[in-house]
Amino acid sequence: MDQPDRSEQTQMRYLATAEQLQRRAAREMQLPPGLLPSPITLVHWLIQLRPTLRPASWRQYRAATFALLDDMNSEEAGLATLELLQADSTPCLRRPAYPRTSGQKMRRLPQVELDKLLTHLATHPSRWSAGLALWLQAGRLTGLRPCEWPSAQLLYKDDEPVLKARNAKHSNGRSHGEFRHLRLGLLDADALQVVVDMLAWVQQIQTQHHWEAVTGGCRDTLTRVTRQLWPRRKRFPTLYSARHQFAADAKKSGMPPVELAALMGHAVSDTVVEHYGRRTHGQSGFSVQADPDDVARVIDRPVTWDEKHRFLVRVRA
Structure with a gap:
């Protein structure tokens, strides 16, 4: 031939x-x-x-x-x-591709690792690095799910900034309502500016790309960067790690589960206790407050820690 x-x-x-x-x-x-x-x-x-x-x-x-x-x-x-x-x-791996499994996902994003990520993203700019840097910071401050950012908006009630977001799990009954409201009045000026900048970036980037493409680009950038920074690890930060850290920080501050559930958009209080960031991983300085109307819609199902058997058990009424 x-x-x-x-x-x-x-x-x-x-x-x-x-x-x-x-x-x-x-x-x-x-x-x-x-x-x-x-x-x-x-x-x-x-x-x-x-x-x-x-x-x-x-x-x-x-x-x-x-x-x-x-x-x-x-x-x-x-x-x-x-x-x-x-x-x-860009180097290739000489070993099989990293599998995307839940076992590799970190359920926290401590400040020291966030700082390292932000430094790397700033010194190694790429298509999604600036947006990803905002996303990680704003996610840690607000606990929003990745899919909730396009609906989020900053309102002012009695001169207090309030972040309004559409709850992603509302359609299947796993949320306390269609929207939730995060009171940001206690955030310092720099932290509030991060949220403002994130919202502006979300609105701007959606004029160029579908949100699913934006999420994919930021997720893949984070995957690449974390493997470069911590090549010997078995667990790595993800976009969702910021939400887990938000919950851990709230628990560290002593926030009641029913209030945290309202901030997270959950229908019942025990979900956040059982499935989200641990109190021991929390860091001080949590300043977000729940809206009383949102809290009133959460079903309070208390849980306690069984010291002997080392697991959470529901408290019966």
Whole structure:
């Protein structure tokens, strides 16, 4: 078989591989059905994925993406090609990709590790680093779930700043109401500014990308950075770690479970006690207050610690 035939078959194989990569990227970014990432978005996703790939896999995926971009023959595809050409500075792994399992997720985000992450993100800027830095700080201050940020807004009640967020679990009855309200009047000016900046970034970035793509980009950036900072660890911070730390800090401050449940958007008080950050992982300085109306809607189901058997038990009425 002559060279032209081999080249045509290779091109078809590369395009098929690139189509698979597009579908995988769309799934991981949780894009709407039928929507594929743009050339630039696909290249950014692939570059974020590279640290988890073996060198041979990276070469195959890179060649397939080049074939796809060449086939598109557009200005954006040309820009994406240039970015992909400059991606060789990112190292590949010579071991299997890191599995995304719950056993690797840290249920806390202490300040010392947050500071280390923020320093790395500031000194190694990337597409999502600035937004991720805001996200981690604001998540630790407010405890919002990643999917709740697009609905959040800052209101003022009697001159006090109040963060209003739509509860993600409201539709299946696992929340105390459709919205919750976090009173931020006791936050210092710098902390409140972080929340304001996060809300502004969320509104701005949504004009360019679907929120699912934003979440995927920030999550993948955090995965890459944490593996670089702590390569020997078995557990790593995630976007949800900030929410766990929020709960741990509230417990450390002595906040009653029913009030914390209101802040977390839970329907019952024992959920936050059993499943969220431990009091021993909490740090001082918690300043967020629950709205009394939200607290009144939470079902208070007290639990206590069984010292002999070392587990939580519900207190019977």
